[in-house]
Structures are given as structure tokens and as C-alpha cells.
Amino acid sequence: MERTKLEKSRIEEREKSEEKDVVRLKKEKERSDAEIRKLKQELKVVKEAHANQCLELEAKAQNSTVELESKLKDAELQVAESTRKVKELEKLYLSKSQKWENRESTYQSFIDNQFGALQALNATSVSIKQEVLRTQKKYFEDLNYYGLKLKGVADAAKNYHVVLEENRRLYNEVQELKGNIRVYCRIRPFLPGQNSGQTSIEYIGENGELVVANPFKQGKDTHRLFKFNKVFGQAATQEEVFLDTRPLIRSILDGYNVCIFAYGQTGSGKTYTMSGPSITSKEHWGVNYRALNDLFHLTQLRQNTVVYEVGVQMVEIYNEQVRDILSDGGSNRRLGVWNTALPNGLAVPDASMHSVRSTEDVLELMNIGLMNRTVGATALNERSSRSHCVLSVHVRGVDVETDSVLRGSLHLVDLAGSERVDRSEVTGERLKEAQHINKSLSALGDVIFALAHKNPHVPYRNSKLTQVLQSSLGGQAKTLMFVQVNPDGDSYAETVSTLKFAERVSGVELGAAKSNKEGRDVRHLMEQVSSLKDVIAKKDEELQNVQKQKSNSTTVPKRGLSNLRLLGPSSPRRHSIGPSPNARRGKAPGSFGRAASDFDNCSEYSSKHSDSGSPRSSDELKHRKDLHQLSKFAGGSKEIDIEDDIELIGLGDADSEDRLSDISDSCLSMGTETDGSICSAVELTLFPETVKPLEITEEPEPHLVPEKLEKSAKMVKTVPKDNRTSIPSKIPKQILKPPGQTTRPSRLSIATSSSSKTLTSAKRPTISTSTSMKPLNRRR
Numbered sequence: 130m131e132r133t134k135l136e137k138s139r140i141e142e143r144e145k146s147e148e149k150d151v152v153r154l155k156k157e158k159e160r161s162d163a164e165i166r167k168l169k170q171e172l173k174v175v176k177e178a179h180a181n182q183c184l185e186l187e188a189k190a191q192n193s194t195v196e197l198e199s200k201l202k203d204a205e206l207q208v209a210e211s212t213r214k215v216k217e218l219e220k221l222y223l224s225k226s227q228k229w230e231n232r233e234s235t236y237q238s239f240i241d242n243q244f245g246a247l248q249a250l251n252a253t254s255v256s257i258k259q260e261v262l263r264t265q266k267k268y269f270e271d272l273n274y275y276g277l278k279l280k281g282v283a284d285a286a287k288n289y290h291v292v293l294e295e296n297r298r299l300y301n302e303v304q305e306l307k308g309n310i311r312v313y314c315r316i317r318p319f320l321p322g323q324n325s326g327q328t329s330i331e332y333i334g335e336n337g338e339l340v341v342a343n344p345f346k347q348g349k350d351t352h353r354l355f356k357f358n359k360v361f362g363q364a365a366t367q368e369e370v371f372l373d374t375r376p377l378i379r380s381i382l383d384g385y386n387v388c389i390f391a392y393g394q395t396g397s398g399k400t401y402t403m404s405g406p407s408i409t410s411k412e413h414w415g416v417n418y419r420a421l422n423d424l425f426h427l428t429q430l431r432q433n434t435v436v437y438e439v440g441v442q443m444v445e446i447y448n449e450q451v452r453d454i455l456s457d458g459g460s461n462r463r464l465g466v467w468n469t470a471l472p473n474g475l476a477v478p479d480a481s482m483h484s485v486r487s488t489e490d491v492l493e494l495m496n497i498g499l500m501n502r503t504v505g506a507t508a509l510n511e512r513s514s515r516s517h518c519v520l521s522v523h524v525r526g527v528d529v530e531t532d533s534v535l536r537g538s539l540h541l542v543d544l545a546g547s548e549r550v551d552r553s554e555v556t557g558e559r560l561k562e563a564q565h566i567n568k569s570l571s572a573l574g575d576v577i578f579a580l581a582h583k584n585p586h587v588p589y590r591n592s593k594l595t596q597v598l599q600s601s602l603g604g605q606a607k608t609l610m611f612v613q614v615n616p617d618g619d620s621y622a623e624t625v626s627t628l629k630f631a632e633r634v635s636g637v638e639l640g641a642a643k644s645n646k647e648g649r650d651v652r653h654l655m656e657q658v659s660s661l662k663d664v665i666a667k668k669d670e671e672l673q674n675v676q677k678q679k680s681n682s683t684t685v686p687k688r689g690l691s692n693l694r695l696l697g698p699s700s701p702r703r704h705s706i707g708p709s710p711n712a713r714r715g716k717a718p719g720s721f722g723r724a725a726s727d728f729d730n731c732s733e734y735s736s737k738h739s740d741s742g743s744p745r746s747s748d749e750l751k752h753r754k755d756l757h758q759l760s761k762f763a764g765g766s767k768e769i770d771i772e773d774d775i776e777l778i779g780l781g782d783a784d785s786e787d788r789l790s791d792i793s794d795s796c797l798s799m800g801t802e803t804d805g806s807i808c809s810a811v812e813l814t815l816f817p818e819t820v821k822p823l824e825i826t827e828e829p830e831p832h833l834v835p836e837k838l839e840k841s842a843k844m845v846k847t848v849p850k851d852n853r854t855s856i857p858s859k860i861p862k863q864i865l866k867p868p869g870q871t872t873r874p875s876r877l878s879i880a881t882s883s884s885s886k887t888l889t890s891a892k893r894p895t896i897s898t899s900t901s902m903k904p905l906n907r908r909r
């Protein structure tokens with residue numbers, strides 16, 4: 130029961146739960162029904178939406194179908210097109226591939242060839258490599274070899290300049306030995322206002338080459354090459370020009386004669402080179418101031434070994450007249466020119482000689498000279514020199530140790546410029562001057578031409594200029610010419626003719642220059658000769674005495690023979706240089722004393738032996754006899770005196786005719802020949818104190834003797850007797866003439882005498898004469 134009850138309770142409970150379940154289920158069913166309704170509703174909506182969608186989709190599908198169909202058609206078309214293209218491409222491909230194949234085969238064959246070539250190249254390169262190695266080896270060997278050689282060459286190159294210098298020196302020496310006239314060319318710069326674009330100067334070489342060309346003509350033919358010792362360009366300074374000239378100038382102090390002259394067209398810079406534009410600035414000084422400045426400087430340096438004295442002359446040649454431009458007021462006096470080649474170059478002995486001791490003295494003198502010089506304005510040069518100006522510097526040096534004397538002279542010549550009168554537009558007086566200038570320059574050209582061609586006759590006498598320059602052009606001087614060039618194209622013709630002239634000048638060989646040095650040895654020898662002659666004379670005298678005692682029957686013409694004895698060719702005293710032994714012993718004071726004592730001896734001799742039959746050598750007697758005959762023929766003793774004079778003044782030479790001098794305003798100037806004459810002249814005028822006193826018994830005729838020479842003669846009288854002083858190398862012997870005998874003032878008049886003509890055939894050296902000696906030969 131219980132169990133039933135329990136069962137029953139359980140069943141009841143189950144029923145209750147089932148009922149609950151039924152209620153729950155019912156609720157659930159209702160909820161589900163609601164849900165189903167809702168879902169149905171939703172389904173209906175969805176169905177409707179789906180239907181709509183389907184419709185839409187159908188429509189879309191239809192559209193898409195249409196679209197796709199059209200696209201398909203397009204695609205088909207495209208496919209067709211593509212297929213066509215593919216076919217075309219295939220075709221192209223085929224042809225291209227065909228081409229490529231061809232190319233490939235070509236390249237292949239090319240590559241094969243190249244490969245073959247490469248192999249060949251390889252082989253070659255190997256051999257070349259070997260060759261290179263071999264060459265390299267050789268190259269290094271050669272390099273070593275050339276290195277060694279190069280070292281030698283480098284060593285030689287080091288010496289190259291030395292050798293070059295040496296060569297230049299040797300060349301100059303050769304030139305010097307040949308005595309070629311040196312030619313330096315100087316080109317003037319363009320002046321303000323000139324057109325520098327039209328220059329005739331094309332090229333200036335280092336070694337003196339100069340090429341000029343006509344700027345107004347084209348073509349090679351217009352170019353001309355000239356070669357000189359040196360060419361100074363437009364930029365060359367006065368200092369540079371002088372430095373190249375200095376060695377030449379310095380040689381004056383070693384006893385050489387030097388001549389420097391400037392040649393060129395008017396306005397080309399001759400005065401600029403020789404004097405400079407102004408003396409106020411040292412930088413502008415020309416060659417002449419610098420030369421003298423340098424000479425003084427050198428003389429100072431050498432004063433312990435050589436004592437120098439310097440004298441200056443300055444003359445101008447104006448319209449064929451030589452004028453002293455340093456004399457006070459005397460510049461209008463015409464001066465004579467020594468008309469022969471003189472070793473010491475004193476060409477115008479009558480020109481005043483001024484002793485100078487410093488550059489200041491020189492500046493002062495040259496200022497005076499340049500102020501006195503004739504200048505004028507032409508169309509080509511505002512201050513054109515209308516004359517040739519010659520500045521002569523005479524130097525005498527005495528060696529302190531040896532007493533030897535040297536003499537040098539320097540001529541600085543500023544020529545007047547050549548000019549084409551049509552260009553210089555001159556008239557009247559200027560035209561006359563220009564004609565004289567051109568004439569004298571053309572005479573200079575003729576002289577140069579004759580010298581260059583070594584003609585036997587050189588026409589020095591055709592102008593005063595060539596006479597003055599004779600010793601420098603034809604003597605033993607060192608000569609330098611500055612050829613001045615105007616670079617202006619308009620002056621091309623003048624430039625070429627100037628340069629041609631200069632080229633000719635540079636071809637002139639003067640022979641080696643000689644130094645005017647009297648060595649001690651020469652002096653000693655001369656002294657010995659002199660003393661030997663004294664001994665012989667004494668012996669002669671003794672013999673004559675013996676003869677006289679033996680025989681009183683023969684009479685010898687007194688004056689004639691005595692003088693002939695004195696002056697005969699055998700007499701060495703005529704040429705004696707330096708004091709005689711007697712003079713040194715104090716017997717006679719110097720050479721003039723010597724001359725006087727000779728004369729005394731001679732007079733004594735002649736009086737002692739006037740009536741004796743002299744037993745001298747037959748030659749001498751014959752000579753005397755000849756001369757005696759001549760004297761008789763010429764008119765007795767008077768004529769013999771003329772002969773004496775002839776001999777004394779050096780007219781005894783056969784060639785004396787050639788040496789005829791000019792007549793100056795004041796007196797004649799002598800033709801003469803040897804160095805001594807000039808030296809004497811220079812010494813008597815410039816260095817009078819060196820000359821020994823001479824007893825002059827009579828004053829020379831004043832109208833015949835230049836004022837300066839009178840002074841010299843007076844100075845000679847008053848010089849103290851000092852046996853050590855040097856003596857002019859050539860001193861004429863004094864001869865007494867019977868009172869009332871006429872004087873032969875001019876060598877011209879003497880030369881025309883018959884006796885002189887006969888004597889000139891002797892052709893032997895004659896006693897030189899100089900201005901200083903003129904008083905001695907002129908007696909009343």
C-alpha cells in the first residue's frame with residue numbers, strides 16, 4: 130500500500146510535473162505558433178523580396194546576357210583580330226628569326242674570324258711581349274749608356290756657357306786682330322706723335338741680327354737682313370749702350386787709340402747716344418760723358434801704378450771748315466787738319482787742348498762745346514746738329530815703376546745727320562749746310578768703300594771729315610760705329626741705305642790696333658844707341674883733329690856739312706826717344722838740351738873741321754859730296770839750310786807730297802808721319818812740364834805761330850831742369866842760320882823748292898814735326 134501510495138504520490142507528482150510540462154509545452158507551443166506566424170510572415174516577405182529579386186536578377190541576367198553576347202561578339206572579333214595579328218607576328222617572327230639566324234651565322238663566322246685573329250694576336254702579343262722584354266732590356270742598357278753619355282753632355286753643357294763666352298772672346302780677338310770696325314746698331318724709340326704702328330723694324334736678334342721691312346709693301350722681298358756686332362732695341366738704356374762700349378774705351382788707358390762715331394739719318398738719335406738729351410741727369414748721360422767719367426774713375430784706381438794726365442779738344446766741322454768750339458772767341462778761326470794717318474790721332478793740332486782732372490771739368494767743357502756747336506731746326510729734328518762734332522780725349526800715362534810712357538786717344542764723333550733735303554724741307558743756309566753734310570758723308574762712304582775693297586788709294590782728302598777721321602779709319606786705332614736707326618716706316622729708304630753703309634763699314638779691316646807704349650827696354654836701347662853715336666862722334670872729332678893737323682889744304686863748306694852731318698840719315702839722334710845719356714849724366718838737360726848740345730857739338734865740329742879733308746868712310750864722304758853738290762845746285766849754303774829745314778820738319782820723305790797739309794787761318798799745319806810728332810805735340814801742349822828745357826835763341830814769327838804754340842815754346846823755356854823727366858820722343862834739332870837768311874814758314878813753300886824735291890827721294894823716316902816744334906824751325 131504504502132508502496133502503492135508512494136507509487137500513487139509519485140504518479141501524482143509525475144502527473145503534476147506532466148501537467149506543468151503540458152502547460153509549459155502549451156506555452157511553448159503558443160510561442161512557437163507565434164514564432165511560426167512571424168516566420169511565415171517573414172517568409173512571405175522574404176518570398177516577395179526573393180520574387181522581386183528574382184525578377185530583378187532575371188532582368189539583370191537578360192541584360193547581362195545581351196551585354197555578354199555583344200562582348201562575346203567583340204571578343205570574337207578581337208580573337209579574330211588577334212589571330213590575324215598572331216599570324217602576322219608569326220610571319221614576322223619567322224622572317225626575323227630567319228634574319229637573326231643569318232646574323233647569328235654572320236656573327237658566328239665573325240666571332241670565329243675574330244677568335245682566329247685573337248689567337249693570332251695572342252701569338253703576336255706573346256712574341257711582341259718577348260720583343261718588348263728584349264727591347265726593354267736593351268732600352269735599360271741604352272738608358273744606362275745614354276745616362277753615362279748624358280752625364281758627359283751635362284758636364285759639357287755646364288761648360289757650354291764658359292766655352293761660348295770663350296768663343297765670343299776669341300771671335301772678338303780675331304776681329305780685333307783683323308781690326309774690323311765694330312758696328313753697333315741702335316734703334317731709336319718712336320717719339321711722341323709718331324705712328325708706332327708703321328715700324329720698319331721686324332726682328333732684332335740676340336747676336337746682332339736685324340731684319341727691317343717696308344711696312345707699306347707686302348711680300349717677302351721687302352724684308353732685309355743685316356748683321357752687326359750688336360743691335361740695341363728701342364728699350365735699350367744709355368747705361369746698357371755704354372756697358373758694351375766700355376772695354377773699348379778703357380783700352381785708351383793701355384795706350385790704344387779709339388774712335389767712336391755715330392752715323393745715321395737726321396733725327397735718328399746720334400746726339401742722344403753720344404751726348405744724351407741732357408747732362409743734368411746722370412741716367413741720361415751719353416757715351417762721351419760716361420766714357421770720361423769712367424776714365425777718371427779708372428785713373429783714380431790705378432793712380433798707385435800709373436799717373437795719368439788727360440786733355441780734351443773739341444772741334445766741329447761746319448760747312449767744310451774745322452772750328453775749335455772750346456776756344457774763347459776763337460771758334461770762327463778755321464783750323465788746319467793734319468792730313469795723314471797719325472798713330473796718336475791728333476788730327477787738329479791747332480785746336481785748343483784743355484787739361485781736365487775730373488768729370489766736372491769735362492762737363493763744364495762739353496757744355497761750352499755743345500753750346501758753341503751749330504744746331505738748327507729742320508722738319509725732321511727740332512735741334513738738328515748742322516755740323517760734325519769731334520771730341521778728342523788725349524791720355525798720357527807714366528808708369529810709376531818703370532817710367533814707361535803710354536799715350537792713348539779717344540775720338541768721340543757725333544756726325545751731322547744725312548738727310549733728304551726734300552724731306553727735311555730746308556732752304557737757304559740750311560740747304561747749304563745739308564749739302565755740305567751730305568757731301569762729307571758721301572766722302573766718308575767713298576773712304577769706307579775704298580778701305581773695304583783694300584783699294585791702294587783711299588780718298589781721305591775729299592772732305593774735312595775724312596781727313597779728321599783718317600787716323601781712326603785707316604790707322605791702328607780701335608774703331609766703333611754706332612749706326613742709328615729711326616724705326617718710322619716713312620724712313621724705310623733712309624734706314625736701308627744707312628744699314629747698307631753700316632754693313633760696309635763692318636767689313637773694313639784696319640789691322641790690329643797698336644798700343645802707344647814706350648817700354649823701358651826701348652828707351653834703354655835708344656839711349657845706348659845715342660851714347661854709341663856720341664862715342665863715334667868723339668872719335669870722328671879726334672880723327673878730324675889729327676887730319677887737320679896733317680893737312681890744312683882742303684876746305685869743307687862750313688855750315689852745310691856740319692848741318693848735314695848732324696842731319697844725315699845716319700844720325701840716330703833724329704829718332705832718339707828719351708833723355709840721352711849725357712842728359713842723364715847732367716851734361717845736357719833732356720832732349721831739347723840734347724838737341725842744343727848736339728847743335729853745339731856740331732857747330733864746334735864744323736868750325737873745327739871746316740877746312741879739313743876728313744878721312745871718314747867713303748860712303749859718308751860721298752853722301753856729303755852729293756849733298757854739297759845739291760846745295761851748290763840749289764844756291765849755296767842758304768839752300769842747304771832749306772834742306773835742313775826740310776829734313777827737320779820731315780819733308781824728306783818721298784811720300785811727303787801725299788801728306789800735304791791744309792793751311793789753317795793762323796799758320797800752316799804740318800804733314801808728318803810718325804808717332805813721336807804727335808806725342809810731342811800733345812806733350813808740349815797738354816803736358817808741357819814733362820818736356821826738357823830748350824834754349825831757344827829766337828822767338829818765332831808771331832803771325833806764323835799759333836798762340837798756343839807760342840805758349841808751349843815759352844813753357845819749354847821755363848821748365849825746370851830735371852833729368853828724370855821724360856822727353857818727347859821726336860825733337861827737332863836746332864840749327865843756326867846766318868843772319869838775314871829768309872825763313873821758310875810753310876812746308877808748302879819748302880816742298881816746292883828744287884832741293885827738297887831731290888831730297889824727298891830718300892824715302893826714309895824723317896824727324897817728325899808738330900805744332901810745338903814750329904817755333905823751333907822758324908828763324909829770322
Ligand SMILES: Nc1ncnc2c1ncn2[C@@H]1O[C@H](COP(=O)(O)OP(=O)(O)OP(=O)(O)O)[C@@H](O)[C@H]1O
Nearest residue numbers: 317395396397398399400401406510513514545546
Ligand atoms: N734712345 C732714345 N730714347 C729716347 N729719345 C731719343 C732716343 N734717341 C733719340 N731720341 C730723341 O730723338 C730726337 C732726335 O735725336 P737726336 O737729336 O739725338 O738725333 P740726331 O741723329 O743727332 O739728329 P741730327 O743729325 O739732326 O742732329 C731727340 O728729341 C732725342 O731726344
